[in-house]
Amino acid sequence: MTEAQLIAILDDEPEIRRLLSSALEQAGFRTQCFGRATEFEAALRRMTPDACLIDLGLPDRDGLALVHRLATESGAAIIIISGRAQVQDRVTGLELGADDYIIKPFEPAEVVARIRARLRRPVQGAASRAQTLRFAGWTADFDRYLLTAPDGAETPLSHAEAEVLRMFTDNPRRLITRAQMLETLGGAAGESFDRAMDVRISRLRTKLGEDPKNPRLIKTIYGAGYIFLAEIG
Amino acid sequence: MTEAQLIAILDDEPEIRRLLSSALEQAGFRTQCFGRATEFEAALRRMTPDACLIDLGLPDRDGLALVHRLATESGAAIIIISGRAQVQDRVTGLELGADDYIIKPFEPAEVVARIRARLRRPVQGAASRAQTLRFAGWTADFDRYLLTAPDGAETPLSHAEAEVLRMFTDNPRRLITRAQMLETLGGAAGESFDRAMDVRISRLRTKLGEDPKNPRLIKTIYGAGYIFLAEIG
DNA sequence: CGGGAATCCAACAAAATGTTACAACGCTTC
């Protein structure tokens, strides 16, 4: 048997830290507590927790930004604890990469159960997103905003185009809804902003040399969204 | 990991089924609804959903037992929806293998976000279903929305047509009632929406080269529904 | 065989998406 799994706890109230820590240790986990985000971030360089419990109400940093960074860079399960009970808060937290969202006041037993549920399935290794990737002969360099055609021709990518392409390459061969795009690309369901989406995609298609009648890479699913058809290499 | 992910919904209230189904389809998932556990279990033999939304308040079976069986035998993410708000209920559900536990009344947006959070990491052992399947010489590619005739001719499939065809290939040689179709496909069962069904099927039949007088693949059962007659390979 | 209901289908209307031109904005350079 391996050693106990490590849970990092980030909360500014000592009382809560003690409560959580005690319940988790009781349940057989190891814990490490932090009162401030900076402390926590510093500690991350020398430890890799299996799960992180994060209170969003931190004074010294934007909690959501931290959650997002953790979600993309670390392989740990991320569980938000928050006093904000609005549905929108929960949705945002989960969309940003949190694996669960627990509302205060919470019951320690439930927190334990939720952490167990999260750790039951193997946690994915920290997969940092490659900045350069290839698909169908093309090469997209998101550092330099450069798109290289199969024949070697280089085209600059605008930011808007890169955003769309990134979204596609992050979810290859999967339906991406318009709503999803709008959400990710910033524009809240703006009135006429989804028209801008079309234009962005149209421009990206042009740069990818798509045949309007028969797009091979970015396929439209009328009434549903788009699919990016390519193996990412 | 190729086509849209499939979510199974098990709830005895049609209203809730419609609500969830509609929100999830909007978000880019495919859904299949069931009103009773026995139905659901029968269907599991021929489909492998990526996630299951299960209402615990089912009349015809012990929901928790079902959850436990699913958790151990299927690779799908399991999310309980329940009216029982006690902490002990939640803990029990999670301990039995559920991945999440949502309390009624719920907000569809949050359900979507939680399912996304659950499916973000690769689902364990969930054998992704074939994205391309064959029947009676035809080939249906649901990634590319492409239908290939026995003679090799390719026809694009529209989303509406693909939805219908998928429903057929998911339940070959089995009666599909109109009500079932309306529920799985449209959701918003408008007054004259079942007329639209006819049209969808009619269009699909045309693409499949069916003889109106003597359909070989999609057979009408007068007063009952349709049957898709073909071995799926 | 006839009546009523269910289903099919062709033409139309509505909605969603693609495309192009243009104007506003920001950034650089002189």
Add this chain to the structure above:
DNA sequence: GAAGCGTTGTAACATTTTGTTGGATTCCCG
């Protein structure tokens, strides 16, 4: 600061997909 360049959103129009409608057709059953 003005001219030049690229980027981006908006509006207008073209195109495609989908839902709707109404009548023709088919089916069931007596």
